[in-house]
Amino acid sequence: MDQFYVFILRNDVWIYIVSALGLFWYISQFIRAQRQLRVAIFNLERETNTQTRNTALIVIVILAGIIGGVYYVNTRIAPTLPPTLLRDPTPTPDIFRTPLSSPTPLLTRQPTSTPPLVPTITLAGNPGEPAPNPAEETTPVETATAVGTPLPPPTPSVGCTLQLNIIEPRNGSVVAGTITFNGTANFEDFGYYTLEANGPQTGGQWASLLGRNIEQSVQDGFLGSVNLSQWDSGPYLIRLSAADQALNIIAQCVIQVTLQQ
Incomplete structure (x- = not known):
């Protein structure tokens, strides 16, 4: 109806x-x-x-x-x-046909790469017993998370403010398949916003996730979605950029997520 x-x-x-x-x-x-x-x-x-x-x-x-x-x-x-x-439906872009742009410095801070997540090693229960072979006793990341073992800390988010931020997925979260981005991109002189990714699949360059500039401001709502099921696993930087009416980039928010297939 x-x-x-x-x-x-x-x-x-x-x-x-x-x-x-x-x-x-x-x-x-x-x-x-x-x-x-x-x-x-x-x-x-x-x-x-x-x-x-x-x-x-x-x-x-x-x-x-x-x-x-x-x-x-x-x-x-x-x-x-x-x-x-x-709202008009947001088309799912073809990432492999989107031209890649060179990385743009973020003000005076540059995001640092985070090493891939490593498995947790289970040690021997008693001091007298020999430690098990790490290759045989490695616990997958999912199991470690289920029993409460913390994951390696993510790279701190850069440039995120009340007017420009990514609420979902959270910084440092693990994602897979189709990812839905929610957050805020709202300024008085708002022109458009873009979503980009930088990681193993992009070869160290920023790739557009939506394939176009979004000219409608968002306040704690839907920013866009993209299917990354064919991308290589690993840590990715997600960058939300906002421009003013003169089409000048005025702010950028960067978080890190880990893609698993």
Whole structure:
């Protein structure tokens, strides 16, 4: 049902125009048939004009109902719909066809790479027992996380503020497959924002994740999504950049995530 409302909201202008033209035509038909019915002499002529008048009246009622229904959806239903339904869908870009750009320095701080996550080694329970072979007793990262062993600390986020930040995924989190980015990109002189990644798949260069500049500001909401199921595993830097109306980059927020396949 929500999709029906979205269809009406996106095509309400054309529905109004077509309905108004139909109303104009059938109202004229109704008036013409009514006039001819008053001066009709023969029964056949009266029956024809009566049928024309009744048909025009029915269509007038239907078109008026359509116009009223569209107006009701715009004024009463539209404010209750989730904002994500009214937003244009974000296409999933083809990362391998996106031209890569050279890394851009972030103010005076440069993000440092974090070494790949290493497995946790289980030591012997008693001092007298020999330590087990690390190659045989290595605990996977998932198991270590489940029992409470902390992961290596991520690179601290760089340049993130209340006006520009990535809320999800969090800095230092482990992601896989299709990743949804949520956060904030909202300034007074906002022009557009972009999402880029730098890691094993990009060869040390920044690659656009969305394939285009997003010219709509976001406040604690959906920034975009991308399918990285074909990318190499490892640590990646995610950079959210914002530009002003003059298309100048005014702020950048960088976090680190670890991609696992």
